Amino acid sequence: MEELKMDFISSDALENATSMEKIYMIIERVKKGNIVVMDGGLTPAERAELIETTMREIDIDNFVGVDVHTLEKDSTSFFGFSKKKTVVITIVGPANLMKTVKKQSNFLSMVANLNKSSNDKINLMDKIK
Amino acid sequence: MAWFDFIKRFFGKKNKMSIGLYGNPNSGKTTLANKISKDWMGKEIGSSSNIPHETRTVLKEEKVTIKEGNKELDFDIIDTPGIATKVDYQNFLEYGLDEDEAKNRAKEATKGIIEAIKWLDDVTGVLLVIDSTTDPLMDTNITIIGNLEARKIPFIIAANKIDDEKSNPNRIVSVFPQHTVIPISALKGKNIENLYKEMIKKFK
Ligand SMILES: Nc1nc2c(ncn2[C@@H]2O[C@H](COP(=O)(O)OP(=O)(O)OP(=O)(O)O)[C@@H](O)[C@H]2O)c(=O)[nH]1
Ligand SMILES: [Mg+2]
Numbered sequence: 125m126e127e128l129k130m131d132f133i134s135s136d137a138l139e140n141a142t143s144m145e146k147i148y149m150i151i152e153r154v155k156k157g158n159i160v161v162m163d164g165g166l167t168p169a170e171r172a173e174l175i176e177t178t179m180r181e182i183d184i185d186n187f188v189g190v191d192v193h194t195l196e197k198d199s200t201s202f203f204g205f206s207k208k209k210t211v212v213i214t215i216v217g218p219a220n221l222m223k224t225v226k227k228q229s230n231f232l233s234m235v236a237n238l239n240k241s242s243n244d245k246i247n248l249m250d251k252i253k
Numbered sequence: 254m255a256w257f258d259f260i261k262r263f264f265g266k267k268n269k270m271s272i273g274l275y276g277n278p279n280s281g282k283t284t285l286a287n288k289i290s291k292d293w294m295g296k297e298i299g300s301s302s303n304i305p306h307e308t309r310t311v312l313k314e315e316k317v318t319i320k321e322g323n324k325e326l327d328f329d330i331i332d333t334p335g336i337a338t339k340v341d342y343q344n345f346l347e348y349g350l351d352e353d354e355a356k357n358r359a360k361e362a363t364k365g366i367i368e369a370i371k372w373l374d375d376v377t378g379v380l381l382v383i384d385s386t387t388d389p390l391m392d393t394n395i396t397i398i399g400n401l402e403a404r405k406i407p408f409i410i411a412a413n414k415i416d417d418e419k420s421n422p423n424r425i426v427s428v429f430p431q432h433t434v435i436p437i438s439a440l441k442g443k444n445i446e447n448l449y450k451e452m453i454k455k456f457k
Contacts, residue, residue, distance in 0.1 A: 168399030172370050175338055179363040182340060184356050189339025192392040219339035227390060
């Protein structure tokens with residue numbers, strides 16, 4: 125594979141989708157080798173469902189699963205101290221493609237390995253909040 | 254006492270505690286399940302291995318009782334297959350498995366992960382086992398915690414493998430400050446009494 129396709133999906137596009145629709149939309153794209161970048165996050169139930177669906181879709185020679193990464197921000201609570209983290213970006217990609225990920229609290233850096241047999245790596249994304 | 258036993262048996266089924274051991278492959282769930290079972294039942298539950306996805310179906314040990322002073326806790330231990338977002342049979346080849354064995358293990362592992370997730374509907378408490386030599390912010394840990402919170406299932410994080418020199422349990426405490434974290438070594442039995450104390454406190 126020499127090309128890398130990334131699909132960016134806004135939260136508007138997901139607003140009216142059911143959980144299953146969202147999950148299949150992600151999995152179908154990732155199975156084709158695309159990296160899906162979503163605005164916002166999935167609910168815990170959807171994240172569990174994504175793992176379950178991935179396990180059903182794994183086909184030993186072609187699809188070995190997904191890698192999921194999220195970038196969060198602190199959302200300040202009513203009382204003024206931050207407690208909860210909100211997911212601002214969710215990235216789901218094919219597991220055999222996403223090689224290195226460096227994650228800090230507000231920084232995520234990923235390297236995609238386009239050709240498993242060579243060291244042909246490209247720096248995919250540097251995202252700073 | 255007889256009456257108490259009768260009532261306990263009568264309501265036993267409904268009030269039965271099932272404590273699930275959850276976490277990533279290789280975090281030490283079966284080693285911990287064996288430690289608990291050996292300490293209180295005198296026997297082991299399942300096999301542990303340095304090859305990931307050793308546990309591929311849910312293992313159960315019924316009617317375990319742990320005691321602390323005059324307090325006790327009765328529960329079933331549910332040792333679950335490690336949860337992952339990917340299963341690549343090629344990783345198993347590095348451990349000396351042949352291709353057929355590796356492919357078979359991978360297939361069973363995917364089914365085991367589904368079974369582990371399904372068991373979230375049935376457990377009444379969870380020990381989330383995190384390998385303290387690894388990055389605790391793995392998506393799977395966050396997914397498990399999110400689901401436990403959403404279902405209001407009480408849980409304790411066991412920061413395992415503190416006997417390993419690369420262990421950093423404080424990192425787990427700092428990324429999950431709102432949760433109970435108990436550093437342990439399931440293998441060496443280090444600090445395990447603290448875990449038992451906390452289990453009685455949290456799950457009773
Ligand atoms: N150093 C050290 N190693 C441990 C500890 N607990 C478990 N291990 C080792 O980690 C490896 C995995 O242990 P398991 O108990 O099989 O892990 P698991 O979480 O049940 O793994 P799966 O069943 O594959 O999900 C084995 O080689 C264990 O000996 C510990 O406290 N310290
Ligand atoms: Mg196990």
